[in-house]
Amino acid sequence: MEFIQPLNLAEALEAKDAHPEAVPIRGGTDVMVGLNFARSRPAAVLDLSRVEELEEWGLEDGLLRVGAGVSYTRIIEEIGGRLPGLARASRTVGSPQIRNRGTVGGNLGTASPAGDGLPPLYASDAEVEVVSTRGSRRIPVADFISGPKRNALAPQELISAFYVAEAGGPQQYSKIGTRNAMVIAVCAFALALHPESGRVGTCVGSAGPTPLRAEEAERFMRGVLEEGGLWESRGAIPEAALRRFGELVAGAARPIDDVRGTAEYRRHSVGVLARRALGWAWDEYRGVRGAA
Amino acid sequence: MTSGVPIGVPAGAMPPAPTRERPRSPVQRPGRVGEESARIDGVPKVRGEFEYSSDLWMDGMLHGATLRSPHPHANIRRMDTSEAEEMAGVHAVLTHEDVPGRKVYGMEIPDQPVLAWERVRYQGEPVAVVAADHPETARRALEKIRVEYEVLDPVTSAEEAMREDAPKLHLSGNVLRRVKVLHGQPAGATAEVVVAGEYEVGMQDQAFLGPESGLAVPDGRGGVDLHISTQWLHIDRDQVAESLGLAPDEVRLTLSGVGGAFGGREDLSMQIHSCMLALETGRPVRMVYNREESFYGHVHRHPCKMRFEHGATRDGKLVYVRAGLVFDGGAYASSSNAVCLNAATFACGPYDVPHAQIESHMLYTNNPPCGAMRGFGAVQACFAHESQMDRLAGALGMDPIDLRLKNAIEPGMRFPFGQEVPHPAPVREILKKVKDVPMPEEQELAGRDPRELPGGVSNVTRGEGVKRGVGYAVGFKNIGFSAGFDDYSTARVTLAVEGGEPLVRVHTAAAEVGQGLVTLQAQIARTELGVERVAVEPADTRVGSAGSTSASRQSYVTGAAVEGACAAIREHLFERVREELGGNGDLSLDGDEVLSEGRVIVSLVDLLGDEEIEETLEYHHKETHPLDENGQGDAHLQFAFAAHRAVVEVDTELGLVRVVEIATAQDVGKIMNPQALEGQIEGGIAQGLGLALMEEIQVKSGKVQNASFTDYLLPTILDMPSVRMEILELADPEAPYGLKGVGEPPTISSTPAIVAALRDATGQPLTRIPVRPEQMVGISSKPPEEPPHPGSAGYAEIGRLDERPEH
Numbered sequence A: 001m002e003f004i005q006p007l008n009l010a011e012a013l014e015a016k017d018a019h020p021e022a023v024p025i026r027g028g029t030d031v032m033v034g035l036n037f038a039r040s041r042p043a044a045v046l047d048l049s050r051v052e053e054l055e056e057w058g059l060e061d062g063l064l065r066v067g068a069g070v071s072y073t074r075i076i077e078e079i080g081g082r083l084p085g086l087a088r089a090s091r092t093v094g095s096p097q098i099r100n101r102g103t104v105g106g107n108l109g110t111a112s113p114a115g116d117g118l119p120p121l122y123a124s125d126a127e128v129e130v131v132s133t134r135g136s137r138r139i140p141v142a143d144f145i146s147g148p149k150r151n152a153l154a155p156q157e158l159i160s161a162f163y164v165a166e167a168g169g170p171q172q173y174s175k176i177g178t179r180n181a182m183v184i185a186v187c188a189f190a191l192a193l194h195p196e197s198g199r200v201g202t203c204v205g206s207a208g209p210t211p212l213r214a215e216e217a218e219r220f221m222r223g224v225l226e227e228g229g230l231w232e233s234r235g236a237i238p239e240a241a242l243r244r245f246g247e248l249v250a251g252a253a254r255p256i257d258d259v260r261g262t263a264e265y266r267r268h269s270v271g272v273l274a275r276r277a278l279g280w281a282w283d284e285y286r287g288v289r290g291a292a
Numbered sequence B: 001m002t003s004g005v006p007i008g009v010p011a012g013a014m015p016p017a018p019t020r021e022r023p024r025s026p027v028q029r030p031g032r033v034g035e036e037s038a039r040i041d042g043v044p045k046v047r048g049e050f051e052y053s054s055d056l057w058m059d060g061m062l063h064g065a066t067l068r069s070p071h072p073h074a075n076i077r078r079m080d081t082s083e084a085e086e087m088a089g090v091h092a093v094l095t096h097e098d099v100p101g102r103k104v105y106g107m108e109i110p111d112q113p114v115l116a117w118e119r120v121r122y123q124g125e126p127v128a129v130v131a132a133d134h135p136e137t138a139r140r141a142l143e144k145i146r147v148e149y150e151v152l153d154p155v156t157s158a159e160e161a162m163r164e165d166a167p168k169l170h171l172s173g174n175v176l177r178r179v180k181v182l183h184g185q186p187a188g189a190t191a192e193v194v195v196a197g198e199y200e201v202g203m204q205d206q207a208f209l210g211p212e213s214g215l216a217v218p219d220g221r222g223g224v225d226l227h228i229s230t231q232w233l234h235i236d237r238d239q240v241a242e243s244l245g246l247a248p249d250e251v252r253l254t255l256s257g258v259g260g261a262f263g264g265r266e267d268l269s270m271q272i273h274s275c276m277l278a279l280e281t282g283r284p285v286r287m288v289y290n291r292e293e294s295f296y297g298h299v300h301r302h303p304c305k306m307r308f309e310h311g312a313t314r315d316g317k318l319v320y321v322r323a324g325l326v327f328d329g330g331a332y333a334s335s336s337n338a339v340c341l342n343a344a345t346f347a348c349g350p351y352d353v354p355h356a357q358i359e360s361h362m363l364y365t366n367n368p369p370c371g372a373m374r375g376f377g378a379v380q381a382c383f384a385h386e387s388q389m390d391r392l393a394g395a396l397g398m399d400p401i402d403l404r405l406k407n408a409i410e411p412g413m414r415f416p417f418g419q420e421v422p423h424p425a426p427v428r429e430i431l432k433k434v435k436d437v438p439m440p441e442e443q444e445l446a447g448r449d450p451r452e453l454p455g456g457v458s459n460v461t462r463g464e465g466v467k468r469g470v471g472y473a474v475g476f477k478n479i480g481f482s483a484g485f486d487d488y489s490t491a492r493v494t495l496a497v498e499g500g501e502p503l504v505r506v507h508t509a510a511a512e513v514g515q516g517l518v519t520l521q522a523q524i525a526r527t528e529l530g531v532e533r534v535a536v537e538p539a540d541t542r543v544g545s546a547g548s549t550s551a552s553r554q555s556y557v558t559g560a561a562v563e564g565a566c567a568a569i570r571e572h573l574f575e576r577v578r579e580e581l582g583g584n585g586d587l588s589l590d591g592d593e594v595l596s597e598g599r600v601i602v603s604l605v606d607l608l609g610d611e612e613i614e615e616t617l618e619y620h621h622k623e624t625h626p627l628d629e630n631g632q633g634d635a636h637l638q639f640a641f642a643a644h645r646a647v648v649e650v651d652t653e654l655g656l657v658r659v660v661e662i663a664t665a666q667d668v669g670k671i672m673n674p675q676a677l678e679g680q681i682e683g684g685i686a687q688g689l690g691l692a693l694m695e696e697i698q699v700k701s702g703k704v705q706n707a708s709f710t711d712y713l714l715p716t717i718l719d720m721p722s723v724r725m726e727i728l729e730l731a732d733p734e735a736p737y738g739l740k741g742v743g744e745p746p747t748i749s750s751t752p753a754i755v756a757a758l759r760d761a762t763g764q765p766l767t768r769i770p771v772r773p774e775q776m777v778g779i780s781s782k783p784p785e786e787p788p789h790p791g792s793a794g795y796a797e798i799g800r801l802d803e804r805p806e807h
């Protein structure tokens, strides 16, 4: 196995161009599991952990640009205030050791429907930036993730960053697991309120072949908030509307039965999470004490 | 004895075979029995410096790997190893044809092939082994071995195995053991109040963190030294020698660092394989299973289906118990016989039951072989009898504790299997104690740290749907080997002056598997001989058998052997003192000195000079007897009792749980080492909690669906609550220091206590463990239909054995 260790992005892209079959590795928390269990035996590994450009984050044209190599721990500590939904999701990832090594870039690379970093990106319409020696392109995250464990990356390309707006309103992330830490999602739900545009962003995780936006639920709640003038009045969302929202989110899930849970339970619980998450987020928006 | 002396050096042999240093035996300065005494291996383990068997290393060693059957049931038509043998770096490829001695092994019934021939009976059964100069080369060589299978329909449940038309998996048929216990006149018994229930226990795994591993070193004279993590060196030695066709003294075993056992290391895994490869190649061979392989490499806790009927008077006195227990033993016998017997004898619980009819069945199937695991048959039975007691209390409108108190068994009564209940048997006392532990205060839900809510950091509730529940259970278990087994241990103790100070060396073959026996042995020597310094020698087969580190027996049996050997040395010393110094009266040993009537008369240094005193003692515990055809007999040595109270909070809408607190009362006879005791109790409860809430090997069509720690979930520190302990020290007059085995009781009744609390919170019947969130919210949790979908299996899917390239 060849081990390639570029020291900057340009070198990395050249290496990827020369060895399109090389498997990128950043935190290694997915790649090493595959190697250790001989599930994958790549001819070459491209180590991105020295590429400083991937570690950067900052504001660019009003959007946050977060390098693919920023660890979950850093997201929580450095960007948590600006991206509370992603920070909440990051807190549910693995253990402290995994959060120190693992990255959202790696989560995008793996493109698992259970990836906890993905639903918050969907709920906030993030875009993934991919680069090659030929240049870069930006792909909406829902297009980037093209199927279960599949993404839109071309062989010569690397993920360089994702772009997302700083939170304009409350955000939530909740995840079901059969133990209280260090667990893969049985299902999950991400929510982002966008008061500036009157929209409600959602995404169901781990209950379908890819993360799924609950578009009907989004439209429904947008209508409820608009009709009731609730954005302006900051009045409570009627209980029945919260319930309906939960049902619509449950309806958007496309779960299956597997070792982690039944399809029926996934559908049920993602609906419960959606109802609760919207309740908490709306309380926070309204300024209810202790809601954040 | 001292470090640095190589072992296995052939006298005058040319060229010398490679050798390995004996593990060190560091000097301890232990406390006395009953005192806090830090583990000698504690700091090295925490610092990552402790040598586990998977860390074993020798220059020039080869790496072994095992080819396993992807099918749960198949005929082997043909096997071709030639391509693998031709690979560069491959030194040996061995099949059943290369087994020099007995081709099968097994502790109770030798029915398990060392390497399969003609037929494979479970997924993961070893078919061939390879030694190569690199682990990866060995793995790749496995892929070059061509095995032609004729796939057969697997027998996938005990019920199926019982059917007349089921394929016979062994010549003896599919029924591996049947135990009947008849007590009183159960046939005609009737009662005013009757409750019946069906219960099911899933397949739990020992899930020790140190995978099966060892290093076999040929001695150049046809024999072999095996460094290994195991629970019983001598039974391994005997089985290995038998299959290698060697005399027992040509196979020498040394215990290597054991990373947990819990019953899963009683059976052989890679012992014979590594020795075969070492003898074939003349090189040291190391074998280390990886995490996935480990799930195929050892037996599991038996899944079990149970049907119970309890009859009682209207005021809550038990009249009868009828029970049928059906265990899935999997493909091979392992220790299933004894598990079947244990379950039958413990099925009624620690209660006074006038009439009982118990039938316990053990079946062969094509599921993974099951065998010993902490609690050994008592776990399954306890889940059923305690669930039944709660159900009965419900039917009677009685408090569950009162019902248990009313029926608690007492010394002098007879267990349903006929044995008299010995003193002490404090069932009432522990129930009262656990009830009297103050309840944890109910905290406000709002504003809590998420880690103190169901779901923990996953942020699923801020109190919505959360209900509290409380549940109780009591259980018991036999300590030591039962039913007529000659159960003994051997200790060799020496006392000499080393480095100007007296030093006691304790040498036994007893396996330290994490429970703290190395410390305990030193404490006993310190107590009996009054010396400051003790070294516990590495366990190996150069000394007589210590029996198994299982059945919570080592403190008792090996403890008694060490105590006895020390006592013999002490007598020897006192005789010398009387002869040489004429001292008489009350002699004692303390602070490295001999005292008479409390006054120092001579130091051990002066008394011993350069003499070394050595005593070896074999301790056999009291005789036990097999059960007769009605399941009657004095089958067990000692009984240990524990009770648990669980307080839980359940998010009743999501079925997620936070165990708030476990309170326990346990009679231990004597607290030998407070910290070690707490460790056993907390660890045992964690394992009981795992069985209640999450730990299950899911098997479908004979295939394991979750052979990884990604999907076989163990409780984390955030799942495990704080434990309140009430320890009773009611001495057993027959046991050393009055002690009772403590390792298993914490696991047994903690599970039903938690489930009872979940029922209290949710109102759901919860008759199957582990309880899944589905059951708690009332969604039927049918067994998984499909293996993990490539999509939802998640990011780290490691695949399964049956998906491997097959040749």
Ligand SMILES: Cc1cc2nc3c(=O)[nH]c(=O)nc-3n(C[C@H](O)[C@H](O)[C@H](O)COP(=O)(O)OP(=O)(O)OC[C@H]3O[C@@H](n4cnc5c(N)ncnc54)[C@H](O)[C@@H]3O)c2cc1C
Binding pocket: A023, A024, A025, A026, A027, A028, A029, A030, A031, A032, A033, A048, A054, A068, A069, A092, A093, A094, A095, A098, A101, A102, A103, A104, A105, A106, A107, A108, A109, A110, A114, A115, A116, A117, A157, A158, A159, A160, A182, A183, A184, A185, B795, B796
């Ligand atoms: C014990 C454990 C627990 C875990 N728990 C969770 C959990 O709770 N939730 C969760 O979502 N995940 C979990 N994971 C999975 C893993 O930690 C995450 O998927 C993580 O985001 C991967 O990031 P990484 O940097 O380690 O990726 P790596 O393993 O380095 O790479 C992952 C994939 O992305 C590709 N890749 C990485 N960087 C780039 C790049 N810049 N350009 C192109 N491709 C790239 C790699 O080639 C590979 O295919 C867990 C893993 C372990 C081992």
